[in-house]
Amino acid sequence: MRSLPIVSGLARKVGETARSIEIMWQAGLVPFPRLDDGLRSVRAVRRFGPFTGAVQAAARRDGRAVAIVDDLGPLTFKQLDDRSNALARAWSARGLDDTSVIAVLCRDHRGLVLAMLAAGKLGARMLLMNTGFAKPQLADVAKREGVRALVFDEEFTDLLGAVPGEVERYLAWTEGERTGREHPALEELIASTDDRPVPTPASSGGFVLLTSGTTGTPKGAPRPRTSVLDSAQFLDRIPLRAGECTFMGAPIFHATGLSQCILSFALGCTVVMHRRFDPEATVRGVAEHGCTALVLVPTMLQRIVDLGPEVLGRYDTSSLRIVFVAGSALSPDLGNRATEVFGDVVHNLYGSTEVAVATVATPQDWRRAPGTVGRPPVGCTVVLYDEKDRPIxxxxxxxxxxxxxxxxxxxxxxxxxxxMIDGLLSSGDVGHFDAEGLLFIDGRDDEMIVSGGENVFPVEVENLLVEHEQVVEAAVLGVPDDEFGQRLKAYVVLVAGSSLDADAVREHVRTHLARFKVPRDVAFLDELPRNATGKVLRSELGQASSM
Structure with missing residues (x-):
């Protein structure tokens, strides 16, 4: 009898593997009947990691296909492969190898992509730094992670002042003339050597992603290697297809942008990227390149939708089949507005730096239940536990x-x-399933507010506030209260010219929610403090000045 759970587990694993292969084949990731190409791709990923391996495989299939389009123009897969060979050789000559940690502090452009590819070819560990870091955070992370070399955009030079002097520095993006600079540019290194393939490293160094750092110094979450089958976790509920075009609005240093960049390269798709996000330029880029997928964090989607029908109507975005949103919570109001603009194409992914993919809400899920984060895709399991670690x-x-x-x-x-419980990893969130098995996130486990003995999760109040036509965005915190222990304080950003006052904000909440969920305090701000991926920096809200 004891063997039954083992047999059941093996059967489930075999079923998941078969389903994953089927999903990958449907997307064009398994080039049936050319299975030899598929096997070569698997070997490339094992040797160099998923990012570098994906580009090498795409270059082998069709090196002339355009891999990226950035602010400087297009680069083919062969150009990326060749130029990253040259960069890897130049770094190797300078002593960087598979024992090195190479950090990047870059916006989205070819320099970032080339640095990531070259690190993979050396077998070096690649540390992705957040472009929103303050100087102390950058120095602390560089020291803790043992960074040997740092690749950065020139605009971030002043942030490097506290980084240890022995860390090598390389410029990925420069402004104006390059003469007279202290540190070499990647383009100079590439031009200084040949682009022959480099020897295969002993092992793949992988990536280190960093947590948001909204409550302190960001923690490093390593991704040493992944299985090719894991790509099915995205493709199961997000219909990316081979040979199409992805507009990358989300930063690549974040798990959202990185995962979709890897997957797009693996599918031989063109990835369009700009160094700085601009809502109208993004919509224009989608129209110009006929992009089928648009990858964003919710604050970016908000800025696009806020352009309004007059601006949005100038661009043909009918090519879009996917608006992929992740990185922070997508409110029901914003998701509904985006659906009105783009149609049934919004895919809402829930996960974290640590757990990666947890669930995905398809457009059909969203129509049925706005605000849902959907269901687990193939290969993923989500279980809710109570305070005594019992499954719910x-x-x-x-x-x-x-x-x-x-x-x-x-x-x-x-x-x-x-x-961890039963081999499953905590996301740090709390949530519930509805009767149809769709997951809803109610908030962070550590953000629950206990006011007068009643439990309140801020997200419910925040979602209601942004539904008000005069509210752009809102955040809710618990602040100390002598009588109730905590009371709710709302931080609200209004549309330009709004006359909404604190009493009207409270009345809006009182009309729709229980009395104990009404904010006692209301502060009006010009904007909420957010990090580069759109998460509200709640620790800074108390320091923000009201209007």
């Missing part, structure tokens, strides 16, 4: 979210880990 089976009951996925990390670089 009933719909509508809030519990702590735990996730199982082949893409989940194995622990932070400092040796710590997230809580």
């Amino acid at each position: 089976r009933e719909p509508g009951v809030t519990g702590r979210v735990f996730v199982g996925s082949g893409l989940s990390f194995g622990g932070y670089t400092d040796g710590r880990n997230k809580e």
Whole structure:
């Protein structure tokens, strides 16, 4: 009898593997009947990691196909492959190898892509720095992670002042003339050597992603290697297809942008990117390149939708089949507005730096239940647990979210880990399933506000506030209260020219929610403090000045 769970588990694993292969084949990732190409792709990924391996495989299939279009123009897959060979050779000559940690502090452009490819060819570990870092954060992370070389855009030069002097520095993007600069540029290194293929490294160094750092110094979450089958976790519920075009609005240093960049390269898609996000330029780029997928964080989607029908109507975005949103919560109001603009194409992914993919809401899921984050794709498991670590089976009951996925990390670089139950990893969030099995995130486990003995999760109040036609965005915190322990304080950003006052904000909440969910305090701000991926920096809200 003890063998039954083992047999059942093996059967489930075999079924998931078969389903994953089928999904990959439908997307064009498994080039049936040319299975030899597929096997070569698998070998490339194993040797150099998913990012470098994907570009090498695409260059072998059709080197003339355009891989990226950035602010400087297009580059083919062969050009990326050749130029990253040259960069890897130049770095190798300077002593960088598979024991090195190479960090990048770059916006989205070819220099970032080439640095990531070259690091993969050396077998070096690639550390993706957040472009929104302050100088102390950058220095702390560089020291903790043992960074040997740092690749950066010239605009971030002043942030490097506290980074240890022994860390080598390379410029990925320069402004104006390059003469007289202290540090060599990647383009100079590429021009200084040949572009022959480099020797295969002993092992793949992989990536280190960083947590948001909204509550302190960001933690490092390593991704040493992944299985090719793990790509099915995205493709199962997000219909990317081979040979199409992706507009990358989200930053590549974040898991959202990185994952979709890797997947697009693996499918031989063109990736369009700009160094700085501009909402109208993004819509224009989608129209000009006939992009079929648009990758964004919610604040970017908000700025696009806020352009209004007059501006949006100038551009033909009918090529879009996918608006992929992840990185922070997508409110029901914003998701509905985006659906009105682009049609049934919004795909809302829920996950984290640590757990990777947890669930995806398809456009059909969203239509049925606005605000949902959907269902787990193939290869993923999501279970809710109560405060006594017991699984919650009933719909509508809030519990702590735990996730199982082949893409989940194995622990932070400092040796710590997230809580685990039954082999599943905590996401740090709480949520509930509805009667149809769709997941809803109710908030962060550590953001629950207890006011007068009642539990309040800020996201419910925030979502209601942004539904008001005069509110652009809102955040809700718990602040100390002598009588109730905590009381709710709302930080609200209004549309230009609005006359909405605090009493009207409270009345709006009182009309729709329970009395204990009404904010006692209301502060009006010009904007909410956010990091580069759109997450609200709640620790800074108390320091923000009201209008």
